[in-house]
Amino acid sequence: MTELSDVYIVGAGETKFGELWERSLRELAVEAGLRAVENAGVYSRDVQVLYGSNSLAGIINGQENIGALLSDFSGIAENNIPAIRIEASTASGGAAVRQAYLAVKSGEYDLVMVGGVEKMTDVFGTELIDLTSSVLDREWEAFFGATPAALAAISARKYMADFNVEKDALAMMSVNDHANASKNPDAQYKNKITLEQALNSVAVAEPLNMMDCSPVGDGAAAVLVASENYVKKHKLEGVKILSSADAQDYLALHSRKSLYTLDSAKVASRKALEGAKIKIDDVSFAEIHDSYSIYGLMELEDLGFAQKGKAKDLVYEDIKLNGRIPINPSGGLKAKGNPLGATGVGQFVEAYRQLKGKAGERQVKDSKYAMLHNMGGTGSMSVVHIVGGE
Amino acid sequence: MGEVSRFWRESVHRYRLVAHKCGNCQRTYFPPRDVCPICHRESVGKMKEVEMSGKGVIESFTVVHEVPSPFVRQRPYILAIVKLDEGPSLTAQIVDADPGEVEIGKRVSAVFRKIAQQGSAGIIQYGYKFILD
Numbered sequence A: 001m002t003e004l005s006d007v008y009i010v011g012a013g014e015t016k017f018g019e020l021w022e023r024s025l026r027e028l029a030v031e032a033g034l035r036a037v038e039n040a041g042v043y044s045r046d047v048q049v050l051y052g053s054n055s056l057a058g059i060i061n062g063q064e065n066i067g068a069l070l071s072d073f074s075g076i077a078e079n080n081i082p083a084i085r086i087e088a089s090t091a092s093g094g095a096a097v098r099q100a101y102l103a104v105k106s107g108e109y110d111l112v113m114v115g116g117v118e119k120m121t122d123v124f125g126t127e128l129i130d131l132t133s134s135v136l137d138r139e140w141e142a143f144f145g146a147t148p149a150a151l152a153a154i155s156a157r158k159y160m161a162d163f164n165v166e167k168d169a170l171a172m173m174s175v176n177d178h179a180n181a182s183k184n185p186d187a188q189y190k191n192k193i194t195l196e197q198a199l200n201s202v203a204v205a206e207p208l209n210m211m212d213c214s215p216v217g218d219g220a221a222a223v224l225v226a227s228e229n230y231v232k233k234h235k236l237e238g239v240k241i242l243s244s245a246d247a248q249d250y251l252a253l254h255s256r257k258s259l260y261t262l263d264s265a266k267v268a269s270r271k272a273l274e275g276a277k278i279k280i281d282d283v284s285f286a287e288i289h290d291s292y293s294i295y296g297l298m299e300l301e302d303l304g305f306a307q308k309g310k311a312k313d314l315v316y317e318d319i320k321l322n323g324r325i326p327i328n329p330s331g332g333l334k335a336k337g338n339p340l341g342a343t344g345v346g347q348f349v350e351a352y353r354q355l356k357g358k359a360g361e362r363q364v365k366d367s368k369y370a371m372l373h374n375m376g377g378t379g380s381m382s383v384v385h386i387v388g389g390e
Numbered sequence B: 001m002g003e004v005s006r007f008w009r010e011s012v013h014r015y016r017l018v019a020h021k022c023g024n025c026q027r028t029y030f031p032p033r034d035v036c037p038i039c040h041r042e043s044v045g046k047m048k049e050v051e052m053s054g055k056g057v058i059e060s061f062t063v064v065h066e067v068p069s070p071f072v073r074q075r076p077y078i079l080a081i082v083k084l085d086e087g088p089s090l091t092a093q094i095v096d097a098d099p100g101e102v103e104i105g106k107r108v109s110a111v112f113r114k115i116a117q118q119g120s121a122g123i124i125q126y127g128y129k130f131i132l133d
């Protein structure tokens, strides 16, 4: 039995997120992978396994067998390096990094590449809404007209009614995301928005409007995950993955105990904090899966930053870049962007840069521990990692 | 073809609101499921079909403006999660009502309606929607 290894991120890279009409799925993935390899100062042929994260290429791009595609065009099929796609809906990225973490921790591999990619703009409009609704229960939710935005809206209305929360509080999540994204060169949107603008955009699914919803976009992100031995041998300066946890809930929102409690986030964050041997108050900043503004509030609560119904007390000041608990310094899903399979890996790119003090204008001061939360569907899965610590 | 059989398979449950009741703990599940999440192995073979009344309460709702392709002709529509009197909740449209009339907590009843045109074959699918009592 080999000894369990500590696990480090030793390199990270990503493409710009956005509507990248001229770029293909494979081009985006290769660009992010090469940036990560260059950033780490390793050679791609040294990678022992590739985990590719992707959510919907099968139905959006008509391309399955993503592992082989990524391995082939990143040039490592020549070296017969195994490559597997990890699919966990919109949590694919976090799930793929977790597989890398487990593989390195177990002692099986010393260097693993995780590459997340999504190419959404090959389809648009009502057609794309139908395809993205496949992360729901097709036969018992989407069949009746449910979409991801509609179910988030159903959660939002109930939440606002039960806790007497005004729409302003939701909109502040988006205002914060845009403010941070304005300092992130990789972000899809670099414009700041006002509360007024957030509140007055066009309705998507009431009470949510366009500024409550993460955009459609393309992008790729990659990280290299390495063992303690590898880091020492090659004198690399990694950022430690202190803990990794995931948890599941019912697929359909209507089957869960509450319309606004994310049990998957609760369980995964508790396990991740225990694994890292830290308390929620020790977390320096968090990247959270706010694909819809309401999820930002629900997650602040279920990850442990606020009591249920009280996230409204954090969203006006505390979550700002220089606030008590900075949320989404990257710009989050609303403004950095949400290219599904890339989103969760992109959170690690941000954490790596932040914890190495290389986040430029959006650098969080004195950051030690990052919490990263990636969520599948309407909360059917959460993956939580704690990164940093040294 | 696949699209047709995929949606046809569950049509009995959709047409008559047939749930599964666990013979071990007596909980009712809709959509129907073959394993009770509470009783696990003890429920196998004991999940009995029961028809529900179609009466319930609106837990929450939305008015959907950005719609998926099969629902373009219905835009905008009201989508709700309804808690049925027998216990389970489901996702369905509220019809024959103005959005202004719909409220959390209002009682509703199931009606049998056209749901959408699904897939490239344009198959018209039927199932439950709800109207205000």
Ligand SMILES: [Zn+2]
Pocket: B022, B023, B024, B025, B026, B027, B036, B037, B038, B039, B040, B043
């Ligand atoms: Zn049971």
